Amino acid sequence: MADESTPPPVHYSDHQALIYANGAFLGERPALTTDLAALEAKAAEVLDAAALGYIVPSAGSGSTARANRAAFERRRIVPRMLRDHARRDLSTTLLGAKLPAPVLLGPVGVQKLAHPEGELASARAAAALGLPFVHSTQASHSIEEVAEAGGDGPRWFQLYWPRDPEFCVSLLRRAREAGYSHLVLTLDTTMLGWRPADLDRGHLPFLQGEGIANYTSDPVFRRRLAKDPVDDPGAAGLAFAEVFPNPGLTWEQLPFLREHWDGPIVLKGIQCAADAELAVRHGMDGVVVSNHGGRQVDGALASLDALAPVAEAVGDRTTVLFDSGVRTGADVFKALALGADAVLIGRPYLYGLALAGQAGVEHVLRCLLAELDLTLGNSGYRTAREPGPDALWSVTP
Ligand SMILES: Cc1cc2nc3c(=O)[nH]c(=O)nc-3n(C[C@H](O)[C@H](O)[C@H](O)COP(=O)(O)O)c2cc1C
Ligand SMILES: O=C(O)C(=O)c1ccccc1
Numbered sequence: 001m002a003d004e005s006t007p008p009p010v011h012y013s014d015h016q017a018l019i020y021a022n023g024a025f026l027g028e029r030p031a032l033t034t035d036l037a038a039l040e041a042k043a044a045e046v047l048d049a050a051a052l053g054y055i056v057p058s059a060g061s062g063s064t065a066r067a068n069r070a071a072f073e074r075r076r077i078v079p080r081m082l083r084d085h086a087r088r089d090l091s092t093t094l095l096g097a098k099l100p101a102p103v104l105l106g107p108v109g110v111q112k113l114a115h116p117e118g119e120l121a122s123a124r125a126a127a128a129l130g131l132p133f134v135h136s137t138q139a140s141h142s143i144e145e146v147a148e149a150g151g152d153g154p155r156w157f158q159l160y161w162p163r164d165p166e167f168c169v170s171l172l173r174r175a176r177e178a179g180y181s182h183l184v185l186t187l188d189t190t191m192l193g194w195r196p197a198d199l200d201r202g203h204l205p206f207l208q209g210e211g212i213a214n215y216t217s218d219p220v221f222r223r224r225l226a227k228d229p230v231d232d233p234g235a236a237g238l239a240f241a242e243v244f245p246n247p248g249l250t251w252e253q254l255p256f257l258r259e260h261w262d263g264p265i266v267l268k269g270i271q272c273a274a275d276a277e278l279a280v281r282h283g284m285d286g287v288v289v290s291n292h293g294g295r296q297v298d299g300a301l302a303s304l305d306a307l308a309p310v311a312e313a314v315g316d317r318t319t320v321l322f323d324s325g326v327r328t329g330a331d332v333f334k335a336l337a338l339g340a341d342a343v344l345i346g347r348p349y350l351y352g353l354a355l356a357g358q359a360g361v362e363h364v365l366r367c368l369l370a371e372l373d374l375t376l377g378n379s380g381y382r383t384a385r386e387p388g389p390d391a392l393w394s395v396t397p
Pocket of ligand 2: 109206295
């Protein structure tokens, strides 16, 4: 007979159970490494030079990408003991959406470079775990194809606001009609950053007509083309290069988005409290603290260093998401502790995609969630909302 001193049954969250069920800890070797930080090296063995040269490198000397990782290394977790973490729950509610865990698949363009099924495989993997797939404007598959692949899974649309307002409205209409619920407007890439790896290869996938499926499938964009993009992909690439850069954007233009999008709008690329404050003042529903994985402004501060000041300034008034440099479940924990409501993953799921398509992306997500679950529990927490700044120790470099 169980008495009061009987410990509750050991409970593993679904994510951890999935890992166990996958055989990773049952004596059967998993197909891919469970060391997510090691995936980049594994993916480098299967990706060709063009794919690798586009996906992995960062802007300039790579100093911002290194700073992103160093900022995670500087923060150490302070585990607490004897607080009953037998029952844990990673689920959260984000901008009206109930999610199984505070993790999204961030917008990453041109996924066919990593795997022939590209975004379709990633959207299926996201749907299998119930996590939102954020579909990039700059994709290898169209808004509608990705919606169909993702089925009932949550989907968000990331907008690169094109210089042609009619085309912009057309993209937003298509995304709404295809069931995308949330809009992520990326602010930090009105022009592509200085990326020596791309420049030295003299190769940008877009100019060969890759990664512009949302453009070539759009009736408004197609009016710019004399020939079908299948017959003349180079001309389609040049038309893309005309509408993509939009350095004239200002805060005053945001009401235009509201007129054409009735769901939540999140601004991606915020790196300081002042801009987060402007986002709130302009009625935006959330921000993503992000430096684009170090691919835009070389020399910019580490995204994790920008997080706490933003969360302290606006965290009680708006939703704060985070990305850039997240590689492990422990990293997710650190971002949550510094005030993020959820995190976006970039390169790590692309590495999973490169290695094993949909199954590879699912593997990355399951490992990430399982490690987050274990990190939370072993540090004395039960939910993703509990850890605060006192869960971390900062090491002075
Ligand atoms: C290959 C690649 C393509 C990307 N394409 C986009 C994009 O189309 N739109 C966007 O908002 N961000 C894009 N990003 C940035 C990611 O959304 C995210 O901010 C970044 O990858 C996070 O850093 P991480 O890779 O260290 O996780 C891209 C990143 C990579 C690596
Ligand atoms: O490569 C990127 O990081 C990216 O976001 C992008 C944006 C526009 C065109 C090409 C790539």
